[in-house]
Amino acid sequence: MQRTALLPPRPQITYIVVKASELPVTEFFRIEAPSFDPATGEARFSYTLNDLRFTEVLTLPQGATAAAVASPAFQKLLGLTALVLGVSYFKLRAPFQIEAPGIPLTASERAFVIDVYENGLGEFYARNELARFGKLTLVAPGDAEERKPPVVLAERTLLPIGGGKDSLVSVDLLTHVGQQFTPFAVNPKGPIVSSVDAIGTAPVYVTRKLDPEMIRLGQSEGFYNGHVPSTAINSMIASLCAVLFGYNQIALSNERSASEGNVIFDGRETNHQYSKSLGFELLIADTLANATGGALKYFSLLRPYSEARIASLFTKQNKFDSVFSSCNRNFRLNGNDGPLWCGECPKCHFVFLIFAPFMAKQRMLEIFGKNLLDEPANEQSFRELAGLTGQKPWECVGEILEAAACFYTLTRHADWHEDAVVRSIKADLFAQYGEEKLQRAMAECLTDSHDHHIPPALAAKVAAYAV
Numbered sequence: 001m002q003r004t005a006l007l008p009p010r011p012q013i014t015y016i017v018v019k020a021s022e023l024p025v026t027e028f029f030r031i032e033a034p035s036f037d038p039a040t041g042e043a044r045f046s047y048t049l050n051d052l053r054f055t056e057v058l059t060l061p062q063g064a065t066a067a068a069v070a071s072p073a074f075q076k077l078l079g080l081t082a083l084v085l086g087v088s089y090f091k092l093r094a095p096f097q098i099e100a101p102g103i104p105l106t107a108s109e110r111a112f113v114i115d116v117y118e119n120g121l122g123e124f125y126a127r128n129e130l131a132r133f134g135k136l137t138l139v140a141p142g143d144a145e146e147r148k149p150p151v152v153l154a155e156r157t158l159l160p161i162g163g164g165k166d167s168l169v170s171v172d173l174l175t176h177v178g179q180q181f182t183p184f185a186v187n188p189k190g191p192i193v194s195s196v197d198a199i200g201t202a203p204v205y206v207t208r209k210l211d212p213e214m215i216r217l218g219q220s221e222g223f224y225n226g227h228v229p230s231t232a233i234n235s236m237i238a239s240l241c242a243v244l245f246g247y248n249q250i251a252l253s254n255e256r257s258a259s260e261g262n263v264i265f266d267g268r269e270t271n272h273q274y275s276k277s278l279g280f281e282l283l284i285a286d287t288l289a290n291a292t293g294g295a296l297k298y299f300s301l302l303r304p305y306s307e308a309r310i311a312s313l314f315t316k317q318n319k320f321d322s323v324f325s326s327c328n329r330n331f332r333l334n335g336n337d338g339p340l341w342c343g344e345c346p347k348c349h350f351v352f353l354i355f356a357p358f359m360a361k362q363r364m365l366e367i368f369g370k371n372l373l374d375e376p377a378n379e380q381s382f383r384e385l386a387g388l389t390g391q392k393p394w395e396c397v398g399e400i401l402e403a404a405a406c407f408y409t410l411t412r413h414a415d416w417h418e419d420a421v422v423r424s425i426k427a428d429l430f431a432q433y434g435e436e437k438l439q440r441a442m443a444e445c446l447t448d449s450h451d452h453h454i455p456p457a458l459a460a461k462v463a464a465y466a467v
């Protein structure tokens, strides 16, 4: 069966054709009720995919009170975490039927889980050409209690740290407005650990051990592999720690550009960064609030900002220059034996591009080790980022128009206008967008959005500092 995309064309979004492969209806994915052992801090999540069994293990810090472990909020969040972590195992075959016989769900939780399995896996479906949107069935018992009784959580902030520029801008913002926070990370390594060391506040760390058999099968004939919504996964794990150890808010560092998708597939916009988008933020915030009787807040502190604006905020401090990295090669499960910035991937290129208008060139060369805009071999990748060819890369990169606007600034910048890539793309950039549009786009990038749901008092303090 072949189906073309249904949505009306949008500029800079590539349409691709679906080649739907249908599975026998007998295939299924079952999510078992998870378990948690407070003595070891171990949470175990088991899954059955047809005749295959998998177990994933989280090790949370020890020391939670018995009351916190037994609370309806923790038990609810543990079940929801099992459902969200399941995407890694489900994706091996992506069957239409998902079962969770031991995990009762309210109507809105059911919608949340379907969103994770549909839109959270959108890139995976698009790249494997699998038509699953609107077709998944989730079989689970009902839970009539839409909102759990409230838990008491201390007024403390858990701040997930990804080792890149975004969460470190949040560190700077919170520090300057006098809001204390605890760094949080799942499987901390490389730039995450060195950034947390530089922050100097004791973190909450969680170890996550995926089932090695799933990783092996993901490379094998007869199984699919692809991207999973890592922010959804890390956020659910953060919520477990928030309830166990008493934090009433989780502050993400997701930029407004994360809401832009990559391609239209199977009638929907798919987005590599879906679980960083504003739409998902609202959904998960609501889910966490209901699970905790309104006690746990979840928001992104950087939602008002474009990536370019975040880059300009990053330049305010240089404390993390030698320890941070946004290059995803650092975060592979087996670690990274290369440099902090590989200098070759779209993410390195994008971050270089958005820093360049705001940061001294010498400082940039010290951070990245070389001038990525002066290497002709990088031209094609930069063209994709700016929408001059191909599609927006499947990576954590900002909006196409934002990248184009940063390029425009560089064509007029004394430090950068003579660099190889800037010179080669200038004519095409001007021809495609026109100077007026690029100027307007840059101004928009530097204008903060009100479309966020940061608690108002904190938003006001941060806005006053981030002028």
Ligand SMILES: CC(=O)N[C@H]1[C@@H](OP(=O)(O)OP(=O)(O)OC[C@H]2O[C@@H](n3ccc(=O)[nH]c3=O)[C@H](O)[C@@H]2O)O[C@H](CO)[C@@H](O)[C@@H]1O[C@H](C)C(=O)N[C@@H](C)C(=O)N[C@@H](CCC(=O)O)C(=O)O
Binding pocket: 088, 089, 210, 215, 218, 225, 226, 227, 228, 229, 230, 231, 232, 233, 272, 273, 274, 275, 276, 328, 329, 330, 331, 332, 333, 334, 395, 396, 397
């Ligand atoms: C580090 C990274 O970018 N990994 C992506 C890459 O995986 P790769 O094979 O190069 O290395 P590993 O991450 O070590 O994965 C090994 C296998 O394990 C599977 N897997 C991994 C984590 C997991 O939670 N579930 C899994 O099943 C994985 O499929 C490999 O077979 O390519 C993969 C396929 O496209 C990506 O799925 C890997 O992405 C990681 C899950 C990851 O953590 N990526 C984040 C850095 C990331 O992309 N964040 C996004 C935000 C996305 C969101 O919606 O939240 C971003 O920064 O834009």
Ligand SMILES: Nc1ncnc2c1ncn2[C@@H]1O[C@H](COP(=O)(O)OP(=O)(O)OP(=O)(O)O)[C@@H](O)[C@H]1O
Binding pocket: 159, 160, 161, 162, 163, 164, 165, 166, 167, 168, 184, 185, 186, 187, 188, 192, 231, 234, 251, 252, 253, 254, 276, 325, 326, 327, 396
């Ligand atoms: N291993 C992790 N543990 C906990 N939170 C994480 C982890 N990796 C990323 N995050 C969080 O997920 C969100 C999205 O990650 P993202 O990679 O965009 O941010 P970053 O690493 O701070 O910045 P950059 O975009 O420059 O890489 C951020 O809030 C980040 O702090």
